Amino acid sequence: MGKVRTVLGDVDSKDLGIVDAHEHLIRTGGLEILKNGEDWRLNDVSKAIEEVKLFAQAGGKTIVDMNPISNGRDVQKLVEIAKAVPEVHIMTCTGFHEGRIYDNVIHWSATYEVNRIVDLLVADIEEGIDIYDYNGPYVERSSAKASCIKIGTAYGLITPVEEKLIKAAALAQQETGVPINTHTSGGTMAYEQAERLIRYGVKPEKIIIGHVQRNPDVWYHKKIAAMGANFMYDGSYRIKYLPDSSRAMLIKEMIKAGYQKHICLGTDAGRRTYHKTWGSGTGVDYDETVFMPRLRDEGVSEEAIQDIYINNPARFFSIDK
Template sequence: MAKGKIRTVLGDIDAKDLGFTMAHEHILTKPYGGGEKDNKDHILDDFPKAIQMLEEFKEIGGGAIIEATPESWGRDTPGMYLASKETGVNVVACTGYMNQDSGMTEKEDHLTIDDIADRMYNDVTKGMDGTSIKAGWVKCGASYNHITPNEEKVMRAGARVATETGACMHSHTTSGTMGIEILEILEEENFDLSRMILAHIDRFPDLWYHRKLLEKGANLIYDGPGKAKYYPDQLRVDLLKQLVEDGYEDQIMLSNDMGRRSHHKVYGYGPGFNWIKERFLPRLLDEGLSQEVLDKFMIHNPARVYQMKK
């Protein structure tokens, strides 16, 4: 069990108190910028519904939400603080960016690596959006099958800030691509890849690829279970079973990445925050994984990876 501190929106807590954790989620978002992402389905701005989703999560034993909404995707810092305080669910916020098509504008073209790093450092050590509420991790991201110059600047800035502050890094991947290339950039920055997380990686369900990422020491989040339009869950189950057999159970986390209204039961859709615990974990037990392994995915691995190292 991790013994360090995790930086939540309510302050630092002992890692052992993080609890059952959804490792990449969204409770409040209001994206800006153009492109396909600029539509109502991506706007989660109903505060009472945010409270409801966290209360329902807590009722089934939920302990923490790793909130993956950066400023450029409409981060609601006061809203996260109030939602966590009212429900008692730990919320860990991020600094950084998602990817080029998700909130970056011409402004980022003119920012240097140092400019981006200064903003990230302030968010982690002083507070986000003019508050004293601090970010607990650093976010970066890549586009589909390529990395833009702005995305690379964010990766390099993030690696430097994460190293300096002791925070972990966590990357968006578009359809699961560019994981190896992201890690290669971070290696150039001498970043400790055991502090790196790659999300949405199950959108590219390739066993060889996942093994290569894990061999480098990175952590993976499978956050697509239940989203049948992408792939049947049997693919994810088979990959998870093989990776556990390969000895990588300490580097894997599960979540649902519910950044749309159409992902949330409180907005009238689904699957909702409770689906992983109520549906997917029982299936993994039926498929032969142990409760000990599932506890690593949902409790122990997030508690270790998200803790501050300084």
């Protein structure tokens, strides 16, 4: 299948094991915290190390930290975590959150033209991530490189800045071969993301549409899977939005429709209150400790579990070059 890019270097995709394809270990600052509150600030390396150790104890082998550019991404902290828990591969991303996380007038994601943004994304993937997280004006690259490109869209619409960033991500994807791992708001605009990325030349198998379990409309998911795109289902123990039964239902329905090879999972534990080590959360290991036994209990086959937790993400994150 090829290589995948961890923060400590490239590894064979066969070595990824159980993958949490959308996670948050570190978020030191940025507008998301200013808008939402301190619960979003994940700035403690020792707590993150303990959280990753719990994930390893539960059988987990790879975590993809999906905190994007200029949102408190701290690649040096991720490297520290990766070195402290060598049994778990840590991967991270370049790219952008949804537009509302940036100032859409003065941030460079709004003011730079597409090709300049493509160059910055490609450099994060092929040269190393800026230790100042492109907050500028100086850039100093870490040895750690990005494994995938994030894009994000608003609830029910794609803003002009988001449109431009989708195009930049698509061009950077084709130059580097890493997948695009997306953020949808409430599972809306999933079809539109896939449609645009494909139109800009991305192979559908390199697209992973995120957070779509928030819109558990099986017809809609089948329509996107029929284009060849893949899904990251998260929402682990987010009962305030949907019970776990909804995600289990989606997985079973998609398997029944022949799309077992289009699904991977993430816990997306992007707040202190979702982490065990910050106090009260259900943890980054939830999908291994609670959700996997549940899928077995609900009759999902061992072969499907292997695909969803291991084989599919290994294929999605392989560098296509």
